[in-house]
Amino acid sequence: MRNFLIRRLIQSAILLLVLMSFTFALTRLTPGGPEAALAEAPNVQPAELERIRERFGLNDPLPVAYVKWVTNALRLDFGRSYHYLRPPFDVISERIWPTIQLALVAYAIALVGILLGVVAAYNRGKMPDLLIRVFTVVADATPNWWVGLVIIVFLASTVGWFPQGQGRGGAWEWFQHIIVPAAILGLGGVIVYTRFVRSQVLEVLSQDHVRTARAKGLQETFVARWHVLRNALIPVVTLFGSFLPFLISGAAITESIFNWPGMGRLFLEAATTRDYPLLLAILTLGTVATMAGTLLADILYGTADPRIRYS
């Protein structure tokens, strides 16, 4: 386990370095650059432009700039946001909490899929299974952000209100504002969980120890709870890891539709304004979170299932 962890951490570090170098090189090698927007403004003097370039370190030769950037990034210093004129992590720290809220509620909603999966497996081939299967196929083919858009149009035209931003009031208002975007974001997770749990439960149901438990006369609810579900749900913890990148990416669209003041929307804003330091900081943070999620899933898998041994 320890060796496994060390190896994974080294892999992750290399991965992160590759990604950061790659993205950094791209921001520097593309013509135009961040000051292009300023250069188009009519009353910006060339001298002033030069001063801006100097201030953001854009005049350094590429290798120098690269070493500077990497050493600074290791100290979590991503320079200064072109737009906010503050360190990117200052800006991010204001916007990360709403995204975490959204992701947590979405994750809770995604867990509904476990229930659906169990129901489908226990009713294999019957009506509930069929309905759930139709639901997963249909939901899979729908762009879920479009459903969000339709819900907004529907709410706006019927009750004249739709969730916009985070809301400032109490718990109820918070809930009203978060539930629709979180449901939209969690929908993809519901499908994944449903399918996965269904196939897991079916597999465990066909195993010998379940037949033995039934043969010795245990009640079906007891068998389901202690013999089937305990075994079937072990791999479910690993889904947490694969769900994380999905949550992070999905948050960008959901947040932009519902004006949710989170990190995803911040990323889109940074992308539109070509705010490279902020863009790179969020990209790095998102990658670290994704890698941490995958690693956590692997560790959980190893601890939850004694049959799994990492070498």
Add this chain to the structure above:
Amino acid sequence: MARAGEGVAAPKRADRHTISTALPARAEPQRNYAASGTFARAWYKLQRDPITIVASIGLVAIIAVTLLAPYIAENILHTNPDQMMRAADGRFAILRPPSSEFLLGTDDLGRDALTRLLYAGRVSLAIGFMVAFISIVLGTTAGMLAGYFGKWIDDVVNAIIQFVFNVPFLFVLIFLSVILRPDVISLALIIGLFGWPGTARQIRGVVMSVRHLDYVLAAQVLGATNQRIMTRHLLPNVANIVLVVAGFDVAGAILGESALSFLGFGVQVPQASWGNMLSGAQDMFRRAPWLVYPPGVMIFITVLCVVLIADGLRDAFDPRVR
């Protein structure tokens, strides 16, 4: 009785046999079915799968309609996707709700929504199929090499797969889109470059599982080169999986492109795609709610058809499913 009817039935039966050998004679349904190869058997099963047939017809219809978009616009609708239309009363038709004149209404620039929907379909479908093509070609090659040779090639391919799975996909796509400002083809290239590791992972798994089977060993003993074994022996055996994966790749690509374009980082206006039509619709949904539905419905139907076909193919190729 059979003898009495023979004279009438004979030409018909002969006809049948020339059409398809996979179709069993009614008397012995088992024989042809069991003797036929993987693809013939799958074809046989598909012909009896109503959902897949309906989905195929649906997809073909959508492709046909979008391919014929210029013809339909010019000769039937008398519109142009980029032109500000005039209503019958001679005024510019800006944000007109659906009517007999403009079947799906017009947008804020007075463009006919139906015409744009058809033209947008060309872009969205083209990207979907191009992405699938790229990820299938790259993914199959990489997966095959990794699964067959193992060792360092496997390590390299695995490292790339790990890389892509550990990176917030949409963020990187947006980042690349900001940097590279892609047109339709380079957009497909970018999405495809991020799509192939998923394909490679599946192909790699299958190749690894068949790699040590006797027929590969036999080919090796006979002195077949690695290249020959891979193209002549392994490829036909993973082709069915490639086909299924390709279907899901198309679906994923259409959804991905629409999301990216919706956010404004995919296909750029004035060129229409289903995604960027929705982003236009979002800006004015209070005044023009009718613009919100058609592009989304089109994405939904198209992706649904593709997913159902891929699902049907998977079942058809699965020997356990009868």
